Amino acid sequence: MPVPAATPLVEKRPTDGPKTSHTQGSREKRLRLLSMRVLLLLLLLVIWQVASLGTAPFVLPSPGRVFDAWWSLVVTAGFWRDFGITFWRVLMGFALAAAIGVPLGVLLGANEKLGEFFDPVLTVVNTVSSSIWAIFALIWFGLSDWTTIFVVFMTAMPLILTNVWQGTRTVNADFVELAQTFRMSRLQVMLKIYLPTILPPFFAGARLAFGFGARVSLVAETLGASSGIGYRLRQAADLVQTDQVFAWTLTLVALMIAIESLVLKPLESRLFAWKKKAGGQ
Amino acid sequence: MASVKVQCVSKWFERRDGESLHVLQNIDLEAPEKTITAIVGASGCGKSTLLNIVAGLIEPDRGCLFLNGVKASEFKDWRSMTYMFQEDRLLPWRTAAQNVAFGLEAAGVGRAERKERVAETLELVGLSQFADVFPHELSGGMRSRVALARSLVTRPTLLLMDEPFSKLDPTIREQMHAEVLRIAELMSMTILFVTHDVEEAVVLASRVVVLNPRPGRVRETRTIDLPYPRDRTSAEVQQEARSLRESL
Ligand SMILES: Nc1ncnc2c1ncn2[C@@H]1O[C@H](COP(=O)(O)OP(=O)(O)OP(=O)(O)O)[C@@H](O)[C@H]1O
Ligand SMILES: [Mg+2]
Numbered sequence A: 001m002p003v004p005a006a007t008p009l010v011e012k013r014p015t016d017g018p019k020t021s022h023t024q025g026s027r028e029k030r031l032r033l034l035s036m037r038v039l040l041l042l043l044l045l046v047i048w049q050v051a052s053l054g055t056a057p058f059v060l061p062s063p064g065r066v067f068d069a070w071w072s073l074v075v076t077a078g079f080w081r082d083f084g085i086t087f088w089r090v091l092m093g094f095a096l097a098a099a100i101g102v103p104l105g106v107l108l109g110a111n112e113k114l115g116e117f118f119d120p121v122l123t124v125v126n127t128v129s130s131s132i133w134a135i136f137a138l139i140w141f142g143l144s145d146w147t148t149i150f151v152v153f154m155t156a157m158p159l160i161l162t163n164v165w166q167g168t169r170t171v172n173a174d175f176v177e178l179a180q181t182f183r184m185s186r187l188q189v190m191l192k193i194y195l196p197t198i199l200p201p202f203f204a205g206a207r208l209a210f211g212f213g214a215r216v217s218l219v220a221e222t223l224g225a226s227s228g229i230g231y232r233l234r235q236a237a238d239l240v241q242t243d244q245v246f247a248w249t250l251t252l253v254a255l256m257i258a259i260e261s262l263v264l265k266p267l268e269s270r271l272f273a274w275k276k277k278a279g280g281q
Numbered sequence B: 001m002a003s004v005k006v007q008c009v010s011k012w013f014e015r016r017d018g019e020s021l022h023v024l025q026n027i028d029l030e031a032p033e034k035t036i037t038a039i040v041g042a043s044g045c046g047k048s049t050l051l052n053i054v055a056g057l058i059e060p061d062r063g064c065l066f067l068n069g070v071k072a073s074e075f076k077d078w079r080s081m082t083y084m085f086q087e088d089r090l091l092p093w094r095t096a097a098q099n100v101a102f103g104l105e106a107a108g109v110g111r112a113e114r115k116e117r118v119a120e121t122l123e124l125v126g127l128s129q130f131a132d133v134f135p136h137e138l139s140g141g142m143r144s145r146v147a148l149a150r151s152l153v154t155r156p157t158l159l160l161m162d163e164p165f166s167k168l169d170p171t172i173r174e175q176m177h178a179e180v181l182r183i184a185e186l187m188s189m190t191i192l193f194v195t196h197d198v199e200e201a202v203v204l205a206s207r208v209v210v211l212n213p214r215p216g217r218v219r220e221t222r223t224i225d226l227p228y229p230r231d232r233t234s235a236e237v238q239q240e241a242r243s244l245r246e247s248l
Helices: A017-053 A063-074 A077-108 A111-127 A130-141 A145-171 A171-180 A186-224 A230-237 A240-269 B047-054 B095-105 B111-124 B138-152 B172-185 B198-204 B234-246
Strands: B002-012 B018-030 B038-043 B062-067 B080-083 B158-162 B190-192 B209-211 B217-223
Touching: A063 A240, A063 B038, A077 A111, A077 A230, A111 A145, A130 A145, A130 B172, A145 A186, A171 A186, A171 B080, A171 B111, A186 A230, A186 B095, A230 A240, A230 B002, B002 B047, B018 B038, B018 B047, B018 B190, B018 B209, B018 B217, B038 B047, B047 B062, B047 B158, B047 B190, B062 B138, B062 B217, B095 B138, B111 B138, B138 B158, B138 B172, B138 B209, B158 B217, B172 B198, B198 B234, B209 B234, B217 B234
Parallel strands: B038 B190, B038 B209, B080 B158, B158 B190
Antiparallel strands: B002 B018, B002 B062, B209 B217
C-alpha cells in the first residue's frame, strides 16, 4: 500500500553557489602544491649536482650520469623482467597476507577468548625483525621466489591481522542491535555492519603492510634470490656501479609514489567519502 | 493485526559494582490494536528499557510479553514491527537514502521497489533533497527524520518509538505529528511511543501510561478521549496536559 505524501515539507538544499567557488579554490590550491613540489625537486637536483662536482662518481654520481645509467637499463628486457619479478613477489606475499590476515583478524576479534589466548603470539611475531625472517626463509626455501614471498608475508600479515582485529572491536553494538530489530541474518550483519566498520582500519593496515613489504622484499632479494631488483642492487654494489644503484633506487621511489598517488589515494577518497574530515573544510 | 501486552514485567540490571539495580517493577501495559499509546515518565525511570523488552532485544526477568496475542517466544512476525531508537543510529557510511533502505534490504525487497519506496518515504519526512547526503552532513533534526523514515519504510503494523520528535523544532514537530497520525490511520498501525513532552502525548495518544521512577512502575494509565485531529493550543488539550504534568 503506497503512502502518498500529503504535505511534503520543503527543505532547501544548500545552493550551488559556494560549491563552485569551493572547487575553484581547491584547484588553485592543487596548482600551488604542484608548483611547490616541482620547485623542491629542482632544488634537490641542484644540490645533488653541486655535491657531485667535488666527489668521485663511484661515491656520488651526478644526476646526468644516473639518468644515463637508468636510460640504458630501461631499454633492456632484463630491467623489466627484474622489475616484474620483484613486483610479483611483493604482490604475492601481500595477497597471501591479506587472504590469511583478514579472516584470522575477524576470527580473533569475534571470539574474545581466542583473541586473549593468541595475543602474545602476535607480540612475538611483531618483534622479530624482517632480516631474521629473511635468514629463516633462506634456510627453508633457498634461492627461490618463496624466500622473498615469505619475508613479505611475515612482515605484512601481522600488520593486517592486528588492524582488522582492532577494527572488529570498534564495531558499534548499537548498530548490531539495529540490525537485530530488522531480523537480519548473521551473514547480513557481517556484510552490512562488520565489513564497513573494518574496512578503514584494514585499508590503513594494508597500506602500511604493502609499503613495508616492498622495502623488505629488497633485503630478501639481496640475500636469497638470483633475480629481481634487490639482486641487481647487490650486483651493482659489488661491482661498485654506484650510478646503477642510484638508478634502481630512483625507479623504486618513483614506483612507490605512483602506487600511492594513482591507486591508494583515489581508492581511499572513493571508499571513505562518508568520513567526516577532522578540522572541518 | 498488531497489539502489545506487557504483563507484570520486572527487570533488574547487574551493575558493575555487583549490586543489582531494580529498573522495572511489575509493569502492566497494553497497546491495543490500531491505537496510539504514549509512555511518559522521568528520565531514568526505565522507558527505553521497557521498549527494548517489547522489541525483544532484552529478556524481562519476570513477567510476560504478548505480541498480537501470542507469547513473545512463539511470535514469528517480528518484521511487522519496527523500533525507532532514542538515538538515531544512522550508519555513517551510508547516505540518507541508503540508511532508509536498510530495513528493506533485511526483508529482501528488490532493488527497484526499494528505490521507489525509499524515495516515497524520504519525501514523507521532507528530505527528498538530501537523499544522497551522509549523516554527518545532516542536522540533528534531519537525522532523526531519516531514522523515522527508516522505521516507516518497511510499513510496519507495530511501531515503537523512543522520543522520536525530541530533536525537531516546533513547526516540523507538528507537521510530523500530523503525518504520523495520517499514516497510522491509513496503514492501521499500532504505535507505542515514549515522550518527555506531555502535550505531545495528549495530542497523539489515546492512552497515556505514566511511569514512576526507581524502580519504574506504572503510576496510572489514562485514556484521552478527545477527537482527532487535536489542536495543541486548544483548551481541552491544555487541560489534559496540565493534569498529566501534575501527576508526573
Ligand atoms: N544495559 C544497562 N546496564 C545497566 N544499567 C542500565 C542499562 N540500561 C539502562 N540501565 C539503567 O536503567 C535505568 C533506566 O534506563 P532507561 O534508559 O530505560 O531510562 P529512560 O527512562 O529511558 O531514561 P531517559 O528518559 O533519560 O531516556 C537507568 O538508571 C540506567 O542507568
Ligand atoms: Mg530513554
